[in-house]
Amino acid sequence: MNLFSGTIQTLEGSLDFASAKNRVISNNIANVDTPGYKTKDVTFKRVFDEELNVSFQAKQTQPCHIPFSQENPQQPFQIVTKQNTTYNHNGNNVDIDKEMTELAKNQIYYQSLVDRLNGKFNNLQTVIKGGR
Template sequence: MLDSYHLQVLERSMDAASMRHRAITNNLANINTPYFKSQQVIFEEYLQDELNGVIGKQNLEAYRTSERHIPFKNSGGFAMPQLVSNPSAYVQNNGNNVDMDAESAELAKNQIWYNGLTQLTAGSFQKLRSVIEGGGK
């Protein structure tokens, strides 16, 4: 069964997958827009750092002059997905850098990932429900 930390990992992963879906569909919608620069979501590296206990870009804590000051952390101090420009070197004649094949493949991969996350989350809640109800009397 999952504890609150693991549920938070699942929640942030689902947030990242949802954000990635919006970014990819926006990229595909603008495939013929001159000078449009595609975007991608960066999350897995931040999550891996978080899970490994490595202080990365997302977990930097500001210097506080007093213990009474509020700590400077992101929401919950947990890895957050980031939307960044896609560093793709391939640019079409119109200045657009959206690659339909690559974006379509990423969309399919992201959909499979999101479905897996939702199944894992639903299964965890089903187990919790079973425990609460007395193990399926």
């Protein structure tokens, strides 16, 4: 039985993404003074790949070609390290202002998801109680 036509499952996946993003941002902030530390980010890889594969089909004609397969089909996002920049003289590329902004945006996003999920459960509770 699929209540709310998959909305709860979508919200659950979105909460997983927001939680992973929060962990990564917190880790970046914690390593702001660590020499050589490179920032990490969470990308929504699987959804992007699925959209890409809908309009673009690639054929691997030789074994040395890069496959268009997914490494982890259960997790729609992946954590990537940004290697191409240096923000501090010690090789660290954590911009604390950017990370704090991303953390605030992610917290607002997470709270909106929780509010929406609570609304779905409140609707279900109202139906179970017979509209009271």
